[in-house]
Amino acid sequence: MWNAKKSVTLSLVCNRLVIAAVIAVAVGTPWLVNGYVYYLEKRQSVAQPLMVTLIASCAVALVALLCLDRLLVNIRESQVFIPENVALLRRISWCCFGVAVILLVSYYYLFFLIAGIAAAFIGLILRVVKNVIEEAIILKNENDLTI
Secondary structure (H helix, E strand, O other), X not given: OOXXXXXXXXXXXXXXXXXXXXXXXHHHHHHHHHHHHHHOOOOHHHHHHHHHHHHHHHHHHHHHHHHHHHHHHHHHOOOOOOHHHHHHHHHHHHHHHHHHHHHHHOOOOHHHHHHXXXXXXXXXXXXXXXXXXXXXXXXXXXXXXXX
């Protein structure tokens, strides 16, 4: 039967697959960008800035994914309302804002603008979730002290 533990485990597996994909994209960026420039007959001057943008975005995304992995491990161990999770959510949200800045500053294509706005929006939502969890921890601690 499907339960919350299995759901978290599935999320962990998916997250680790995405981590592997981000590493593969980061390592393969030179080939991906050169293929993009060659097959779509783009200007060669686009290649270098595009590579820098992709590698920087992958690095920040990797930090966020590793934090998410730790968060999911905590949740699987039934440690939801702990300060470490608040810190992890804070880091993930800042990573989202970091990717948003990278994509919006290096605006080459409309897709970068859309992805940058989406990353900023996700970062904002994560800040709200972080604040909710932080307040829940305070309430839980007060409840634990009540006889």
